[in-house]
Amino acid sequence: MRSLNTSILTIITFLPLAGAVLLLxxxxxxxxxxxxxxxxTLADFLVSxxxxxxxxxxxxxxxFATDRLWISSPSIHYHLGIDGVSLWLxxxxxxxTPLCVLISWNSIRDRVKEFFxxxxxxxxxxxxxxVALDLFLFYVFWESTLIPMALLIGMYGHGQRIYAAVxxxxxxxxxxxxxxxxxxxxxxxxxxxxxxxxxxxxxxxQVPGLEHASLALFLGxxxxxxxxxxxxxxxxxxxxxxxxxxxxGSVLLAGVLLKMGTYxxxxxxxxxxxxESQRNAPWIIVLAIIGIVYGAWVAMxxxxxxRLVAYSSVSHLGFVxxxxxxxxxxxxxxxxxxMLAHGVSTGALFMLCGIVFDxxxxxxxxxFGGLAxxxxxxxxxxxxxxxxxxxLPLLNGFVGEFLVLSGAFQARALYGVLAATGVIWSACYxxxxxxxxxYGKVFDPENSSLPDLFGYEKAALWPAALVALAMGVxxxxxxxxxxxxxxxxxxxxxxxxxxxxMIGH
Amino acid sequence: MIPAPSDYLRILPxxxxxxxxxxxxxxxxxxxxxxxxxxxxxxxxxxSVAALAATFIMAENPGSAFSGMVRVDGFSVFFHVVIVSVTxxxxxxxxxxxxxxxxxxxxxxxxxxxGAVGMTLMSSAVELVLVFISLExxxxxxxxxxxxxxxxxxxxxxxxxxxxxxxxxxxxxLYGIALMFGATGSTKIYxxxxxxxxxxxxxxxxxxxxxxxxxxxxxxxxxxxxxxxxDVYEGAPAPVVALMSTAPKAxxxxxxxxxxxxxxxxxPAWHWLVWVLAALSMSLGNIGALVQTxxxxxxxxxxxxxxxxxxxxxxxAPEVGVPAAMFYAASYAAMNVGAFIVISHFxxxxxxxxxxxxxxxxxxxxxxLAIILTVFLLSLIGIPMTGGFFAKFYVFRAALASNLxxxxxxxxxxxxxxxxxxxxxxxxxxxxxxxxxxPAMKIPAGVGISLAISLxxxxxxxxxxxxxxxxxxxxxxxxxx
Numbered sequence: 001m002r003s004l005n006t007s008i009l010t011i012i013t014f015l016p017l018a019g020a021v022l023l024l025x026x027x028x029x030x031x032x033x034x035x036x037x038x039x040x041t042l043a044d045f046l047v048s049x050x051x052x053x054x055x056x057x058x059x060x061x062x063x064f065a066t067d068r069l070w071i072s073s074p075s076i077h078y079h080l081g082i083d084g085v086s087l088w089l090x091x092x093x094x095x096x097t098p099l100c101v102l103i104s105w106n107s108i109r110d111r112v113k114e115f116f117x118x119x120x121x122x123x124x125x126x127x128x129x130x131v132a133l134d135l136f137l138f139y140v141f142w143e144s145t146l147i148p149m150a151l152l153i154g155m156y157g158h159g160q161r162i163y164a165a166v167x168x169x170x171x172x173x174x175x176x177x178x179x180x181x182x183x184x185x186x187x188x189x190x191x192x193x194x195x196x197x198x199x200x201x202x203x204x205x206q207v208p209g210l211e212h213a214s215l216a217l218f219l220g221x222x223x224x225x226x227x228x229x230x231x232x233x234x235x236x237x238x239x240x241x242x243x244x245x246x247x248x249g250s251v252l253l254a255g256v257l258l259k260m261g262t263y264x265x266x267x268x269x270x271x272x273x274x275x276e277s278q279r280n281a282p283w284i285i286v287l288a289i290i291g292i293v294y295g296a297w298v299a300m301x302x303x304x305x306x307r308l309v310a311y312s313s314v315s316h317l318g319f320v321x322x323x324x325x326x327x328x329x330x331x332x333x334x335x336x337x338x339m340l341a342h343g344v345s346t347g348a349l350f351m352l353c354g355i356v357f358d359x360x361x362x363x364x365x366x367x368f369g370g371l372a373x374x375x376x377x378x379x380x381x382x383x384x385x386x387x388x389x390x391x392l393p394l395l396n397g398f399v400g401e402f403l404v405l406s407g408a409f410q411a412r413a414l415y416g417v418l419a420a421t422g423v424i425w426s427a428c429y430x431x432x433x434x435x436x437x438x439y440g441k442v443f444d445p446e447n448s449s450l451p452d453l454f455g456y457e458k459a460a461l462w463p464a465a466l467v468a469l470a471m472g473v474x475x476x477x478x479x480x481x482x483x484x485x486x487x488x489x490x491x492x493x494x495x496x497x498x499x500x501x502m503i504g505h
Numbered sequence: 506m507i508p509a510p511s512d513y514l515r516i517l518p519x520x521x522x523x524x525x526x527x528x529x530x531x532x533x534x535x536x537x538x539x540x541x542x543x544x545x546x547x548x549x550x551x552x553s554v555a556a557l558a559a560t561f562i563m564a565e566n567p568g569s570a571f572s573g574m575v576r577v578d579g580f581s582v583f584f585h586v587v588i589v590s591v592t593x594x595x596x597x598x599x600x601x602x603x604x605x606x607x608x609x610x611x612x613x614x615x616x617x618x619x620g621a622v623g624m625t626l627m628s629s630a631v632e633l634v635l636v637f638i639s640l641e642x643x644x645x646x647x648x649x650x651x652x653x654x655x656x657x658x659x660x661x662x663x664x665x666x667x668x669x670x671x672x673x674x675x676x677x678x679l680y681g682i683a684l685m686f687g688a689t690g691s692t693k694i695y696x697x698x699x700x701x702x703x704x705x706x707x708x709x710x711x712x713x714x715x716x717x718x719x720x721x722x723x724x725x726x727x728x729x730x731x732x733x734x735x736d737v738y739e740g741a742p743a744p745v746v747a748l749m750s751t752a753p754k755a756x757x758x759x760x761x762x763x764x765x766x767x768x769x770x771x772x773p774a775w776h777w778l779v780w781v782l783a784a785l786s787m788s789l790g791n792i793g794a795l796v797q798t799x800x801x802x803x804x805x806x807x808x809x810x811x812x813x814x815x816x817x818x819x820x821x822a823p824e825v826g827v828p829a830a831m832f833y834a835a836s837y838a839a840m841n842v843g844a845f846i847v848i849s850h851f852x853x854x855x856x857x858x859x860x861x862x863x864x865x866x867x868x869x870x871x872x873x874l875a876i877i878l879t880v881f882l883l884s885l886i887g888i889p890m891t892g893g894f895f896a897k898f899y900v901f902r903a904a905l906a907s908n909l910x911x912x913x914x915x916x917x918x919x920x921x922x923x924x925x926x927x928x929x930x931x932x933x934x935x936x937x938x939x940x941x942x943x944p945a946m947k948i949p950a951g952v953g954i955s956l957a958i959s960l961x962x963x964x965x966x967x968x969x970x971x972x973x974x975x976x977x978x979x980x981x982x983x984x985x986x
Contacts, residue, residue, distance in 0.1 A: 071971045073978065074902065111869075140889035147883065150928075154936040155868075162936045169928055173886075174921040181905075181917050184898070188905045 006066045008050055009080040012090065013127040015044045016097070020120035023113060030112045034105055037116040041098040041123065048094040051087055057480045060488040062133060062196070070137070076193055079134040084485030085266060085336050086130040088478060089259055092343045093130070095467070096255045097123045100248035102460035103351045107247060107358045108156060115156060119248060122148035126256050130263060135183045136193040139176070142224075142264075145257065146172055149249065157244035164237075164244035171237040175227035182220030185213065186272075199271055203492060218276035221268050222284075228261030231284075231321055232291035235314045242310035243363070247354025250306070254313050255347035259339045262320045266332070266489060270324070274492040281325045285411075288325065289418045291318030296425030300432070304363040306353045308433055309346065312389065315422055316342045322419055323404035327493045331407015332486045333479055338400030340478065341471055345389040345397060348464035352382050355457055359450045365433060370442035375452045379438045381461050386434050388468040390427045396471035512570035515577045516629070517559040518585055519622050522592075525552020526618035533611030542611050546600050549614035553592045553621065560585045573693055574632040579980025580831070584628035584759045587835050590958070591752040591842050592621045597955035598846040599744045605854055606654065606742070613653060617748065620646030624756035633682040633692040636760055640678065640724070643756060644671050647749045651741035657855070663740025670723065670733045678720025684713035685768075697768040706772060714769045718778060721764075724757035726805075727812040728785040735793070738805035743849030743856060746801060750808045750845065751838040758815060758834050766823045766985060779819040780912060786813025787919040794926045798861050800848055803926060804841070807885060810923060811837050817909070817916050818900045825903035827981035832899050832974055836884070836892030836966045843959030844881040847874055850952045864930060866939030871946040875934045877956050882927045884963050887920050892966030899974070 019040030026033055055063060062081030070078045082090060100119060108115045125148065128141030146169060154165030187193055190207045201207050210217075227234045238258075242250050270277050295315030302308040316338060323335025355378065356371070357363055372379040388395035391402075401423055409416030442448045453461070471478060513520065529545055529552075536542065564582040569575060596617060603613065623643030630636045648671060652664025686692050688710035689700035701710060723730040738746045765775060790810030797803035815837070818830035851867070851874065852859050868875040884891035887898075897920060904913045948956070966973060 071969070071974075073971065073974055114868075114872075143889045147888065151931075151935060154932060162932055165936065166925075166928060166932060170921075170925060173924045177917045177921045180898075181901070181913060184902050184905055188902060 004050075005054070005064050008047070009064050009082065009131045010066065012044060012048045012051075012094065013080070013124055013131055015047065016040060016120040016127075017124040020117045020124075023117050023120065026113065028113055030109075033113050033116055034101065037120065038098060038101045040120060041094070041101050044123070045094040045098055048091050051082065052091060052481070055084070055087055055481055057084070058484060060484045065133070074136075074187060074193070075191070076136045077134045078137065079194055080131045080137075081133045082131055083488070084481035084483070085263065085489070087481055087485075088336070088340050089130045089256070089263060090127055092259075092340055093123065093126050093256045095463070096251060096343065096347050099347070099351065099460045099464060100251050102456050103251065103354055104246065104248045105456040106454075107354060111155065115152070115246075118148040118152050118155075119252075122152070122252060126252070126260070129260050133195045134193045135186070135195060135198065135268075138195075139180055139183055142176060142179075142260065143173075145260070149253065149257065152249040153241055153245045156246040156249065159244055160240065161244040164240040167237045168241040171227050171234070172224075175234075176224040178220040179224035182217045185217060195267070195271070202272055214273055214276050215279075218269060218273040218280065221264065221272075222280075225261040225264040225269065228264070229258055229317050229321060230261070230314065232287050232294055232314065232318070235291070235295075238314060239307050239310045242313070242350075243304060243306050247350060247357070250310075250350040250354070251347045254309075254350055255343040258313060258317055259343060262317065262324065262335065262339055265321070266324050266335070270489055270493065277325070278327070278493060281327065284325045285322055285415055288318045288321035289415065289422075291315065292322070292419050292422035293425065296422050296429060300425065300429040303365055305356070305365055305433070305437070306350070306363040308365075308429065309349045309353060312349075312426060312429070313342070313346055315426060316346070316389075318422070319401055319404045319419065322415065323407055326404075326407040326411040326415070327490060328407040328410045329483075329486060329490060330403050330410065332490055333482050334400050334403025334405075334407055336482045336486065337471075337475065337478065338397075338404060341388075341396035341400045341468070344464055344467050344471065345385055348381075348385045348461060348468070349389060351457075351460055351464070352378070352385060355453065360447070365436050367444065368437040368447065369444070370438070370440045371447060371450070372438040373442055374448050374450045377453050377458070381453070381465060382438065383434060384465055385468065386430045388472070390430045391423055394469075394472045396468045396475075398472060399475040508571055511566055511568075512575075514566045515563055515568065515570040515575055516626070517563050518556040518589060519626050521556040521559045522552060522589075522618050522622045522625065525549060525555070526615045526622065528552070529611055529615040529618065533615070536611070538609065540609065541604055542609055542614075543600055543604075545611040545614050546596060546603075549618055550593065550596050552618055553589060553596060556621070556625075557586070557589045557593065560589060569631070573695075574635045575626075575629050576631040577629055578983040579976065580759070580763075580984035581629035583831055583976065583980055584755055584834070585625050587755050587838050588621060588624045588628065588752045590962075591748065591755075591838050592617060594842055594846070594955040594958050595744050595748045595752075597951045597958075598747065598849060600951040601949045602742065602744050602849050606856075608653060610653075613650070616646045616650050620650070620748070621752065624752050627756040628759040630760075631694045631763065633685065633694065637675070637679055637682060640675060640757075640760070643753050644675065644724070647745070647753060650745040651737060651749070653742050653745065654740075654856070657740070659740035660742070661740070663737045666733050667737045667741075674720045674723030674730065676720075677716050677723075681713045681716030681720060684709055684716065688713055694763055694768045698770060701769060702771040706774075710769070711772060711774055714764070714772060714775050715778065717764055718761070718775065718782075721757050721761045722782060725754050725761070725812045725815075726809050727782050727816060728789040728809060731786065731789065731809045731812075734809055735797075735802045735805040738808075739799060739801050743801065743845055743852050747842045747845030747849060750804070751842045754808075754812070755834045755838055758830060761819070762827055762830060763984065765819060766827055770823060770985070776820055779816055780909070783813050783816035783820055784912060784915050786810060786816060787916055788813075791919050791922045791926075794923070797926070799859055800861055800864065800930065801859055803861070803930075804844060804848070807923070807927070808841065810919065811841070811885075813919070814897060814900055814916060817904050817912055820909055820912060821900075821903035821907040823985055824981065825906050827984065828974065828977035829899040829903040831977040831981065832966075832970070833896040835973065836896035836963070839959050839962035839966065840881045840884040840891070840893055843956060843963060844878060844885065846952060846955055846959065847878040847881070850874070850948070851946070861930065861933055862940065864933045865937035866934070868935040870939060871948075873948060874946060877960055878934070879931050880960060880963060882930055884967065886924045886927045890964070890967045892963045892970070894967055895970045895974075896966075
């Protein structure tokens, strides 16, 4: 059991990659490739359930850790480990990937083998980001997500796919070189890449020259993460990337990739530079609130279904950033919960968009209307997810947003008031969109003969819907593990608050 | 003074290469004119593999030879291995190329071998006149090789341009040697070092170092001495570009390392000169590459930029800068030679397919070739798990450890810009459809092996760089002593 606990993260992370390598050897028979990819991703999900089952919820700090020397000079360690935050992000990733395989079952017809190889490679990279505890290793995984994702968008996307892929790649690549520079600076001054030792050295004041460089370092990390989130005004790559990406790409992009940014802020910005986080929190919160409101307004006027969902992500991720930088226990727990809830429900929304696109080959809201008649099951799923996303109580969106708003009110009432309007806007644009797509008369005769959900599509939607419900009904199941982890993360910040007096209770 | 037998062991790789070259030249006229010269190629291959083996014998016998003109230390062994490996890879890739281009001249292989003699000797020579002679041996071979597609005007242009500007640059280098002799009374690198350290800093020595940097700056294609590069790379045969963009550059960097750090280590004044050269090369190279549509020109500009990254290491403190530069030279050789071999294989008869548009749909036509080129391009960008990443990483770490913050920032911004034009090639390969229905491409054995070697080297340096880095660290210590 002990050896399993130290190697479980390695297994989970690299199982998809091993699957991808095996896929390389497969003959180009589409059916076998799909079945195998589904098998690998499902197996990975089942293995990853070992983590929540054996996770010690009350114990703070990193669990299932493994730490081996990878390269001696510079001393880079293969150091993996998870706390309550990364635990659920790992499970979210392994949960969404099999759904991505299912949703791509018939919609990917060309270069099928390459598609699933890229998807599996992407899964490994994403998992690595969440489990890496060595800054260098983290950067390696971080950058590795870029190529498969850009290729998925560029090779399998629609319309302006090449423009979108290049824009996505350049935005994130350029931002992350600043993070690399910051990481190297830290290494040169401290002699370690290890997150835990680095954190100890920084809190002990043992990193020479840090006081002069800390703002630059904070920003180096922050810019890389803010582009990924994306924080207003760095969000412009997101609508393009989402709109042009294939469905599975959008699901992973919204469901997991964006969380890399907020996870990074939480782990590295707060963890390594608590004082700078405090100092810079006001403008970051302003940007987050602008993102919440602006994202919602822009979503309202979109004519494309997928673009609407894309902008709703900008809005929802604003809540996450707000929650993190409120530096309140309740707000930060809420932020993590929103990350998970958004992953499930927006992931499902993108799947639903993809399903209708497969039938109609357009995302234009105008082209639909009255779809509830020919596709009742689809309409039901859609409504359920829309309500979850809009924050209906007893569904997953509500819990997170409620916690974040409580945290924001605690930090400063004005933040809470402004952000709360975002909840109203999101109900507006989602329900209005639902009305235009599903209610009324079927004016396009072609729409009246659209087939309802196929088996594999139902198989992809059911789990998402059930989890959305479970997260709304029994949020404690998740929060139990998140709570102590967030407490540890916030510890250096809460100790610092009374000194600054910037944010009162 | 009669050289001791062990002296010959210390130039054994050079001897083997030279012998193989002479053998090639002797056998070549004996073959009928219509023979495809594959046998000559195999002979050259055997010679260069033997030279690699000889390098290990050489490594067992460290020390100086021939009255202190040659010095075998970890540093020279390292560059020997790099240069000879590049030679092997290029010879392997040339079989198919010469067949497709219908070039039936055995001298081609002979010249590669003679060029390798010069390049390897450059890395172990510690006497400036010998450095100059070996530089000339290597340069003259590459001048001729550049003009090997002799029926094509651009190839002639390439050779002529390379020759004229190259001789101009070597003249600078020679002038620098003369002034250095005037300033210190010696042409031996380690005697110069002692003289400069103990005596007062003379203007003459500073000018001498400046002139030598100009001469070598031309050879490594660093800005502002880079203008020849795109034209020469465009016209020269692609496998020759694979060779001359890596091996002679590595050799010239080896010489530059020895001259700057070992000989002129006590002169602080050249640091700002290198700083400027590095910043200029990175910026001009990358900006130039952004607008290229010919892939050979694009990689020519990229190689200018890479010379700039490497020069960043020169501006750093010696104990971190030298190992970083050595590691960079090795990774750059692996990925660049690989990229050019893919290009040379894809170019086809008369190098027809060398524009970016020709690469459309390569991901479909030749999936293996496209993946391999993608790995090399990602390595050139500096994506983790490839040699190019660690190369950049070590260079920037060395720069930061030496407090060169401005130069690091210039470098980091440059590597972000560079991502764009490498990415363009990947985008075209995978995301555009081919213009015409072209048949699937086969990879012949020679090309396959050479690609495998460079691919393995690139990934090895990216995943397990530890051993190579440790070696560069210890050999840099030896070199600086």
